[in-house]
Amino acid sequence: MTSVEEILTTLGNKLGEKMLQTPTPQLGKVSVRVNAGIHRDALKILLDKDESAGISAITGVDLGETIEVMYHVRTHGIIVTIRTQVPKKDPRIKTITDILPGANFHEKEVADLFGLTFEGHPDPGRLVLPEDWPKDLFPLRKDAEITNIENKKENITALDEGNQSSDEGVLTTVIMGPQHPALIEPEKFSLKVDGEIVKEVKPRIGYVHRGIEKAAEKRTYLQDVYLVERICGICNACHAACFCQAVEAIMGTEAPVRAKYLRTIVLELNRIQSHMLLLGHAGLEIGYEPLFQYMWRDREIAMDTMESLTGNRVIASFVTIGGVRRDLKEERIPKIKAGLATLKRRMIFYKNLLESDPTLKMRTKGVGVLERQDALKLCVVGPVARGSDVKMDVRKDEPYAAYDKIPFKMISYTEGDSWARLMVRLDEINESIDILNFALDNLPTGPYRVRVPRIVPAGEAISRVEAPRGELFYYVKSNGTAYPERVKMRTPTFANILSFAHIAEGGNIADVPASFVSLDPCFSCTDR
Amino acid sequence: MTKKIKLSPMLKEVVSQIFRVPATQKYPTVRPKVPEGLRGKQIFDINLCISCGLCASDCPAKAIEMVNVEGKKRPLFHLDRCVFCYQCAESCPRNAIKDSTFFELASTNKYDLVIKPEIDHEKGSKE
């Protein structure tokens, strides 16, 4: 593992105009500050050193006169942040999508919400805001007045091309969404098809945008824990845990050991029920209803465990700043372990099924293939990456909670098709059951919560958590008051949406739901 | 050697499921077993309240409103805005807000979803 110093010295040697290295309160994180044009060179240096480096997120922060743009690059298992500042009077910066195509949506989002222009971006336009949002109102700037929007709306004359079935030459445009039985949440995908072959896919997201990043700046840290939990119902504990870890890093406190184990238990329960939800949903999309019904019936074991542990089936409200909110009583543990044993037995059946059922294999093998090179270029995360032989898992790269003390395997498959992605999730359920058993057996005694002050000292921190869908990334900056200065969340589906366009092109239109569901999209997370 | 053609296990499973009891819970004919820690409706004990207002300022959903009851400020709970996170119960320094597992709160009358602080007659909320 390359250490932090090595990366810093390489960057220092090769760059030279590197301005100053900002110290961060967390160990192992690197942050350098460069001039506005040099960020591309810094990125190229990091890519030369490690061909599997990728953009994790691009954050914008309003600093008054300038806007700070931070490129968080994921390399060698850690995050290297390249910071640069852009004056508000001339908000232009060069794009990096020619080096890393996966930064497309990240840059578009910063452009949309802060008003920057990325020169050379292949497809500028709105991403999360609606088409008729007023042109010069940028919500995440500190001086934006978001009042009286109704009277300031733009007039949009024509919506995008291809209403319903217009024939341009030989290509027909089929619009999938925003309401469509294949999608559980609304997003629009314009597919240009030629007969049955899909030629081009254009995603348009932002239908569920609720402005949570702005809302987080107006609530206290304690209220923000509940707010970020509600970004996504399925991976709610991961959002809460990530945010709490970031705030604890700023404060310099650590949750007690028992709390870390309890957090691990809830996070793994989240993972089990999310993967089971997806496998059942995949069964429904390819027309295999008994798989859906059986999987969701067995998922109830995980939901009941979650309910007895945290008090609620879906939104756990269990993790808080400084630990967890409730304790797990000793007498409940045997019942939980009995439920886990039933689940493990059922998983043998499902693994057998996915490996041997002929019609299931006909629908998922060889469908929606994502090659390893494309996976690296598009900076995908989670089971989508692990199904294409990219070995990345935050629990192994930068262990958080109690993962450094619990042994487990990282699952990866090499085929890169929908079947591989479904098998990754199935095996991860087995691993999670083992992690849970280990954690329940070795739960340390002690306090489960420390009291923290309500006012957080000034500072900033990054925290990552392996949500069921991939790497979840939070950046929190505090200015010494009870309200945060900036909270940035980059959810895993946001990083994976581009790969959908890539894997759907060239395939059948009938394969679109099957390959789509294997990506496990969660649009509430994407749009925030 | 010889590759065994694995038959899909679904063939047997589907047949065996016909003879099992359905997994559906027959709610509301059959009452469910409610787990102990379920976060249901809050119970407010007015005699312990000291009018500090911490519950209202900490509520993430802004569902608690401090109203004037007989000269003192007491919390009024708007259950239609509440997300049942129980931060109010944690923030209260005197433990005046207690939890319960009563969850069947649906109603056609909006005023059923408000817990009004009242002294003397009913201790706390209507059940």
Next chain:
Amino acid sequence: MSLDFTLVFRALVFPGFSFIVLLTFLCDWIERKIEARMQNRMGPTYTGPAGILQPFADFVKLLAKEDMVPRNTRSVVFKLTPVLSFSMFVFAMFFLPIDGSNVILNSSFQGDLIFVLALVSVANFFLFLSGWSSSNPYSEIGATRVLTQFLGYDIPLSILAFGPALLASGLSISTIAASQRIPFALLLPWAFVLFIIAVQAELEKDPFDVPHAETEIVGGYETEYSGRRLAFLKLAKDVQIVLGAVLVVELFLAGPYGPVFLDIPEFWYTLWFILKVLLVVVITEYLTCIFARLRIDQVLVVNWRVLMPLSILSLATAVGVAFWLNLGVG
């Protein structure tokens, strides 16, 4: 010819129209109940004892809903096709012996097997037209898939249907049903299995469920229908399922014939008929539950590369079996 009261009774009440509709509701209920139990849930439970009135309740509910005709449709075709396809299916059922003889007593003739298969094709074609006349791109895609599928699978269906005809040396369904002292399912087991697969594809059930793939094409050809027309379209599909099951029963399982007690042949024949139809419905439902849905190109591959050659082979072996039987029996 004066109006024959028996004829009217047979055509309208039993074993004609009303009986067919009631049998459809019964088969629909059995299908939904078995499918639910296979998926470990309850199925219809609350309407009537054990939910047996559920299909009827669904039909009546749809009749009461608003019936909208979208502006851009070819409205004559759009309005007529549900009822037309329903009546074609019911009419085809009139030629199949239910209680020992046809609905219209002397309406069976040599070659009515081909006539029934042709009626089924025409009725399916009306289903295609119902999707084609809607102005919705999803309906058009669904309708073309229906057309591709049933036209393709009609060929092996007909070829396989000739196997029993060879064994019975006649093309009338009544003759075929009556001449099965040993059910042809035992004499031609491979033809029986292939015929069930072909019927599964004709009826558009899993794994050949493509025209109803809601996750891809919303509602298929049913998308723009509502109210009464949707009720009839759904009823037409259900009668199609019963018709497929009845064809299997007549051609391979000795039709309504079975042991008779107490010398009331009509009653026992009807009873055996209903039981056998329910058995075939359960078998097709089992096949539905154990397979996922294939893509349209995979469906066509199964048809042209697997089912067609096998059905021609089965016809050839049926000739052999017929020859051997006639040699043995004399």
